[in-house]
Amino acid sequence: MATNRFFPYILVSLCSLSLLSADVFVSIDCGATASYTDELGVVWTGDSSYVSSGESRSVPSSNSFSPVMDTMRVFTTRKKSCYNINTDVAKGRVLVRAHFFYGNYDGKDSPPSFDLSFDGNHWATVVTSSTDNFYYEVIYVTKKDSISICVAQTTIGQFPFISAIAVRSLELSSYDNIDYNHPLYMSRRVAFGANTTIRWPEDPYDRYWSPNVYENDTIRVPNSAPLGESIFLEDRPPPAALKNAITAITPSSSIDLYMRFPFTQAPVYVNWYFSEVRLLQRNEIRAFRVFKDNLPYSPTILPPYGNCTQFSVSNLLASSNNTFSIVPTNFSTLPPLINAMEVFYIGDALTDGTNTKDVKGLASLQTAFSVLKSWSGDPCLPSPFSWDWIVCNTNLVPRVTTLSLVGYGLSGSLPDFSSMDALRKIDLSNNSLRGPIPEFFGTLPNLEILNLANNMFTGAIPRSLSRKSGLIITVDGNPGLCTTCSSSSPTAFSTSSAERKQKNVLETLFSVIISSIIILKSWERV
Template identity: 45%
Template sequence: MANLVLVLVNLIALPALLVFVVIINPSSHADAVFVSIDCGFTGSSTYKDENSIVWTGDEAYIHNKHESQVFNEYYSSNTPVDWTSTVRVFPTLNKNCYTIPIGKAGERLLVRASFRYWDFHNNPNYSATSPGPTFELQFDGNYWTTVVTKPYDIVSYEAIYVAKANTTSICVAKTKDNQLPFISALELRSLDFKMYSHVDSNYALLLANRHTDGTNQTVRYPDDAYDRIWVPESGFIFTKTVKGEARSIDTSSAQDNPPEAVLQDAVETTGTRWSLVLDTSGLPQSQDQKVRIYMTTYFSEVIRPLNSSTDKRSLQVLVDGNPYSGTIVPPFGSVSTVYITNITAYSNTNFTIESTLQSTLPPLISAYELYTITGPLTQATTSTKDVEGLAALQREFKILQKWSGDPCLPSSFAWEWVECTNTTIYATPRVTSLKLSGFGLFGPLPDFSSMDGLQKIDFHNNSLDGPIPDFLGSLPNLNLLDLSENRLNGSIPTSLTQNKHLKLVLTGNCLSGMSCPPNDASPPPPAGPPPPDSTPSDSPAPGRSPPEDSPASGPSPHNSPSPGSLPPSGLSPPDSPLVLQTPSSSGPNQYEAPPPPLGHHNSSEIPSPSGDKECSDKPQMILGIIIHVSLISFMFSNF
């Protein structure tokens, strides 16, 4: 029960990092993840493809749907639904992420991201031979790959990794001007934890090639319970296909759980003097770019028990002509596996299967997989303290909920309105600055006191109201707090006024002793131009919850803040007539306090006004006018 309560608390606390999904379970363990997301499909229903895989739309998994764009290549209602015909494009934000719950931390996942580009923007300069957009693909704060697209080609990337949390985030990030990230499909599959465990879980595997030999049919789900896609081999020479005679194949000895369907048949050379050369086209082309690789090769005898006196099949795996494995005798009705994990390679590295001198039969192979191994993965996500504080801000100000994924990672793609510490892959990033000037925030400040790494907070030029929270004075590292040009009221907490190390900017508020700026019925709009699909004029005020079917207004940031695209950070505020700043000398804070209002006695702290949050002198003005008019009336009546 305690665990259930903890899960519910986490779900409430992290609105932009968690979403609810329906998980389909064809995999072996009960809580397995099997999610197929058609990006750009906005229908409320699901559909099933020719492989009996159930696909769902993507709106439940993203937070920036109102500023993204959806395109469908076909407009006829008679056209069958297919993920290759839809796409979601992201014209705003540094990065845009899909967040998928996976049940628990430590899940080993296969994630496949697919992209199909066509001229969905009706570009007059478009050509079928022109390159498509290029952008970055990321998972859980780690660089995955650079996506390179061209018209009408389907490009897919697969990664296998162990998730560090109970959700995983897949992000696309803009890296070039005028080249907008997009995505067509996203698929997640749980793997048994023993699978691919020859590689340490602090590294990820990126698919280079996965081939089935002896068949011309692609093998995937349901024949492969994990929905790995096994592509028929086509590059062998001096070979022939051999149909297997075994009724079933025992795969229990193979740690990576190959499907029986890829082991039924095999390919062999036409003689013992020929070798099988494996496909390495998915590896880097240059020898200078050699990478660590992981390869799994599968061998299963296809002929019934051989005549031991005349027939013998034995083979070896060689790398660049040097023996890598010992002698392999493929078993009938089961499988023998060779794992290659401790070498670097590139596309011209030769992986060959050859007969031994004792073999009377040619070499064969049933299937194989080839992966590159990444560098060490980020071991720590953004601090839980900061995630909790950011979630509180996102709950209060709905305009901030379009940001998702890790707030600080990768470091070059942090959220536009935060700054983070530069850390190693082993250190936990901390948020050091909040840059929310001119974001159209409206309402009181929530409690984000857990963010004790903050050094700078800039909320100037919004429509914040209510009192200044006391917790701001307890942030141990804070050296700049800019709350100017809002409608905050009440007294200034002494924890702020007595802080000798804090630059405090409060100009243009309704605090005790200050003249209040005119009250507008609506908050100021966010700085910067509206996003491509701008909010209609009857949309709700920025910073509050919009209707579910209406876009939230906000800034239109791209790679980095710049004039006209993002609100200025404001961390170096312009000259102002009232800057409350602690002097460098010791002793109590010596800032120049505003004079007390008429009718009040001098005191060290002026009590905050009672009643509503509107800080105006209208009641006193009205009373004065009434008295003045009454006196004039009295004088005339006596005259």
């Protein structure tokens, strides 16, 4: 069971655990057409099997700094576009990373901004630049057996794009101090004392551990301890991230930790990792505490040699005004140290997504009509980026209330999407739909407007519709449809102009005949 996210902190000593192989290790080079292996041994694949919209674009060779960033996929025709990645793991903890490199691919020197989401949850507002590579990382427990990563246009004329996507399985027990229903958005991950970024294969989960740059107030020291490959902490930092450390300059000095919280105030989750760098003599002791805002915040920490201590803080309300430092105790003879650190901010509760009844109904429409298959991701979420041809309400679990497929080139018979029982309006006009009007329309309890104009429906209006009070049906432009074959009812029908003209002529003629009869009767009395 996950630890309560409101527990203030825990202190965990290193334990030996066997490394479990990752279930999912997907690397997508967006816009690329062929697979290749990079210099680290990571296999990157093209994106054609993950996305059905957008255009492949290339970054000018003079701007590119990595083969993975050479291409991108740009989306210009709809408000939300998504990648769909099957995991076959209905409940697993994953790390998802999305990369963005504008590189002035369009020659306009106008880097766009847009929204990024996953599984219907808002992730970030992406703000790109002409020269820098940006990436965003989230860790969470999936609720379905697939992952959707979507970008959405937020400014007219600024087209969203994506350069690369990585999905990595984590152990379900890792990062377990946060309950399963909340995501962790990575703010910073540091391997203190490292010379270069540590990632795959040194980290089997391919996390990025960046080297830290402390200029004048710390000393970089190597870790001489034999850190075994089978030794992992609860959140499983790689031994490579612990092989170096930084220490304060003197035994009485402190290390200021620049947390760089990029927000006014938010709940955060922080891991600090401490491993003694050398075998201490009998008269030596290294002991310190973590301070927050100049006050003690942790128990006394004595880092073990050949092992590691993880100090974790969960659900701390933090801001850019908070200060953190590592302060030696009065009895410490050696300066404090730190090997690695992870900083996350805790997201809002994960959504369950659009109501499953509506997801089922929309899937039946996408199966029947290939033109609709390119829409993926959650149909309604995040608001306001629903699919272009539906309207959703604002329920916690949203429902589809309008289905609008006017002029989408639909041809053939309609599938049964009666599970979409929250529909109030259906507009299927100006298509080439054939066959009888489905009976299930009459079973939709909330349906108020049904527009079937300018199709090729045949037969009669179903009795279930003709008896539905208050329903407005428009059926003009269906030459094979008999609008007078249904039983009378309070349903309002909108018929074709020819039928309306014929009806008006008959009504006028009937009025003339009645008037003539009345006049003749009057003359007979005279």
